[in-house]
Amino acid sequence: MKTSLNILFPDAFRADSPRPRILLVDDQMINILTLNEVFKEDCDVFMATNGEHALEQAASLLPDVILLDIVMDGMDGYTVCEKLKSNPLTSGIPVIFITAHFDEVDEVRGFELGAADFIHKPINAVITKARVSNQIALKRQTDLLHSIALIDGLTGIANRRQFNQAIQVHWQQANREKSDLSLIMIDVDYFKRYNDHYGHPEGDECLRRVAHAIKTSLQRPYDLVARYGGEEFACVLPKTAPDGAAFIASQIQTSVHGLAIPHAESGVSPHVTISMGVVTTIPGSVIDNTADLIEAADKQLYQAKKDGRARACFIELK
Incomplete structure (x- = not known):
C-alpha cells in the first residue's frame, strides 16, 4: 500500500507550503534510484554520487533533509556529515544516515557528528517515509521559530x-x-x-x-x-x-x-x-x-x- 508523506505528516506538507527538497547521496546509482521512487511523488529529489558533489549540492540547494550513505569511495558519509555541520550555511540541515549494517558504535559516532537519524537497508518505504517526514516537519517548525527570532518587530525586515x-x-x-x-x-x-x-x-x-x-x-x-x-x-x-x-x-x-x-x-x-x-x-x-x-x-x-x-x-x- 502506498503511503504519502502528506498523510503521515500533513502539517509539513500543506498545499501552501513548498515541496520538500531531499538530497540523496550514494555512490551506488541503484540505491539512489530506489530512494527516488520512494520520494519523487511528494518531494523534489536531488542526487549526488560522491562526497564532494554532495557538499556542493547541499550549499547551493539547501535541502530540507539529506539522506547520506555511510560507505562511499573517497570521502565517506561521516566526513561529509562533519563538513556539513561545520559550515554555517548547511549546519541546520538534518542528515539521515543510510547504512546496510547495524552497529551501535557506528551509530554513536554518527549521532556525535550531528546526524538526526539512521535508516537501515534494505529500504522499507513506509518506515523511511515516516522518518524523513518527521525530520522535515521538525526542520520547518525550527525554521519558522528561527525566522521569527530574526525579524525586526517594527519594520518586518531582518534584525x-x-x-x-x-x-x-x-x-x-x-x-x-x-x-x-x-x-x-x-x-x-x-x-x-x-x-x-x-x-x-x-x-x-x-x-x-x-x-x-x-x-x-x-x-x-x-x-x-x-x-x-x-x-x-x-x-x-x-x-x-x-x-x-x-x-x-x-x-x-x-x-x-x-x-x-x-x-x-x-x-x-x-x-x-x-x-x-x-x-x-x-x-x-x-x-x-x-x-x-x-x-x-x-x-x-x-x-x-x-x-x-x-x-x-x-x-x-x-
Missing part, C-alpha cells in the same frame, strides 16, 4: 541578529570562492529631528516605509537588508562588484526619494533623505574579518554625512 549571522556566512563563502562581497550602511538623515517634530508614531511609520523601499531595491533573493539599529540599516550584497554595489545604492536612493516623506526640519531636503557608506572587498585581500568590513562601511557613511548627507560614499578594498 541585527540575522545581519550578524548572514554577514558571517557570506564572508566565509566569499573567502572560499575569492569573490566580491559588498556592504552598504544606511542612515536616515536627521531622524532625531524628524521624531522631535512629527512624533514617535510618525517616526516609526517613516522607518517602516524606508525599510520597505530599501528592501524592494534589492534584486536577488540572497541579498539582505537589515535594521542595524535605530534609524540605521545595512545591506549585505554577496558576489557584488563595486559597480554593482554603486547601482544598488543608486536604486535605494531613488526609492527612498520617491517616497517623498515630508521632513520640515531636515536642513538637507524638504523630504526624508538617506546617507550611505559602501564598501566592496574580497575577504582576506585587505580586510581580514567582518568587524573591519563594517568599520570600513561606517567610515564611508560618516564621510557621506560630512560631505552634506543625502549621498553615498564608496571605497574598494581589494
